[in-house]
Amino acid sequence: MGSMFIELKIDIDRCRAGQPCRACIESCPVDIFVATDGLAAVVADNQDECTLCDLCLQRCPTEAVTLTKLY
Template sequence: MPNGMFINVIIQDKIKKNKELAKKIIEVCPVDIFELKDNELNTKEEFLDECTLCDLCINIVKDDSIIIKKLY
């Protein structure tokens, strides 16, 4: 099964390089889909479908900086 078959997470460029915000998002995610790679907030593609749609990451950014799309 391909990664991200059911869930896609979009991180807007405006927060990708904000290390402080990235650390908070990484810490709050219960399924570990976020990582700081090359000094940018990214998703771990292999864990995308583990997203529980809890919105904890969205609650941290408080705007549309992170968008979670159900692909089903």
């Protein structure tokens, strides 16, 4: 199932430019990000657990993460 309320995306080129980095993976309190092939990826089924804490947005060095409210 996809997300109903929150959509998170990672711009892979920006994420690549920020490596080495695990900032979003380590800062998200609800495990929305995982490491895949050395880059960050979104666990689609977890997106609606997002608390809107903004840590991923603040800590990403390349502004690779975007968060969209779908409601």
